[in-house]
Amino acid sequence: MANELISWPSPAKLNLFLHITGRRPDGYHQLQSLFQLLDYGDTLRFEINTRTDIELVSLLPGVANEDNLIVRAARLLQHATGTNKGCRIHLDKRLPMGGGIGGGSSNAATTLVALNYLWQCGLSTDKLAELGLRLGADVPVFVHGKTAFASGVGETLTPAPQGEKTFLVVNPGIAISTAQIFNHQDLPRTTKPISWRDYDFDNTQNDCEKLVCNTHPQVANLLHWLLEYAPSRMTGTGSSLFAICDNQNQAENLLSQLPEGCHGFVATGVNQSPLQQMLDRLRNADQKI
Numbered sequence: 001m002a003n004e005l006i007s008w009p010s011p012a013k014l015n016l017f018l019h020i021t022g023r024r025p026d027g028y029h030q031l032q033s034l035f036q037l038l039d040y041g042d043t044l045r046f047e048i049n050t051r052t053d054i055e056l057v058s059l060l061p062g063v064a065n066e067d068n069l070i071v072r073a074a075r076l077l078q079h080a081t082g083t084n085k086g087c088r089i090h091l092d093k094r095l096p097m098g099g100g101i102g103g104g105s106s107n108a109a110t111t112l113v114a115l116n117y118l119w120q121c122g123l124s125t126d127k128l129a130e131l132g133l134r135l136g137a138d139v140p141v142f143v144h145g146k147t148a149f150a151s152g153v154g155e156t157l158t159p160a161p162q163g164e165k166t167f168l169v170v171n172p173g174i175a176i177s178t179a180q181i182f183n184h185q186d187l188p189r190t191t192k193p194i195s196w197r198d199y200d201f202d203n204t205q206n207d208c209e210k211l212v213c214n215t216h217p218q219v220a221n222l223l224h225w226l227l228e229y230a231p232s233r234m235t236g237t238g239s240s241l242f243a244i245c246d247n248q249n250q251a252e253n254l255l256s257q258l259p260e261g262c263h264g265f266v267a268t269g270v271n272q273s274p275l276q277q278m279l280d281r282l283r284n285a286d287q288k289i
């Protein structure tokens, strides 16, 4: 197959805001958020074979391959479709783990979308998103690949195109567990739902930010630093923060002066995921053959 070794993008996301509006009986939190997709992320390559084994050749520190969301996504698709194909997977990891920018969920979504194409399973995007939700609340938005308002636990999506802003995304050098923040007794859980048409960056917030700043001084210090220069906020349950910059120059300049122990990248907000753009290109090329 000609397309096997192409690099499949696995982009990061930001939560431009994150409101927690309630809690379901199963403990999962109901939220409202604006998922902003970025043009920056990891990449994955897939070598397809006709054995049914799934092999991930790139190891992640602290994550057993059996627990890696990439392997779990590939197995889930195998079981859902009954395909007799397998693959060898290469991951080029750039996104920090436990950083609130959705790296693991995005890797799972890219695996589902790419293998559905390469194995020729023929599942719809909705079906892939439904499978993805079993792996994590953040997976469906990456499968659909559109910057979107989200409600429910993050699976009810309304496309919400935004201006293509420049973001500086900074990680203070620590990982934060999503489950730990959601299980914390001090997390506010009663924000009144907003109507999407009332959304404005300045009248929204990240409901996890105060708790994370109180429990992780590295995040608080970095946020304080960024706010001196640009509107800034935490993404997801942390640990990364983003600053909305006026232009690429300002973002690069701030990146070069980050406080010690912090690392980051400059990215542009996109309305369609680089993953979906790649899939569209492949499908168009297939139609021409």
Ligand SMILES: C[C@@](CO)(OP(=O)(O)O)[C@H](O)COP(=O)(O)OP(=O)(O)OC[C@H]1O[C@@H](n2ccc(N)nc2=O)[C@H](O)[C@@H]1O
Binding pocket: 015, 018, 027, 028, 029, 030, 031, 099, 100, 101, 102, 105, 135, 136, 137, 138, 139, 152, 153, 154, 178, 179, 182, 183, 235, 236, 237, 238
């Ligand atoms: C809140 C967000 C915003 O993007 O945080 P980040 O993980 O990106 O920081 C996400 O929706 C997270 O999604 P994801 O990272 O896929 O979480 P999951 O693996 O589904 O859940 C991890 C744990 O977080 C808790 N959890 C997660 C999502 C949710 N809506 N309510 C919850 O209570 C549950 O305890 C769950 O066991």
Ligand SMILES: Nc1ncnc2c1ncn2[C@@H]1O[C@H](COP(=O)(O)OP(=O)(O)O)[C@@H](O)[C@H]1O
Binding pocket: 060, 062, 063, 067, 068, 069, 070, 096, 097, 098, 099, 100, 101, 102, 103, 104, 105, 106, 107, 108, 175, 176, 178, 236, 238, 239
């Ligand atoms: N392919 C993967 N990439 C990143 N993390 C993964 C992956 N597979 C499993 N994980 C686990 O998921 C956790 C959350 O990862 P990640 O999605 O990067 O962070 P967040 O949910 O904060 O955005 C990691 O700490 C790691 O234990």
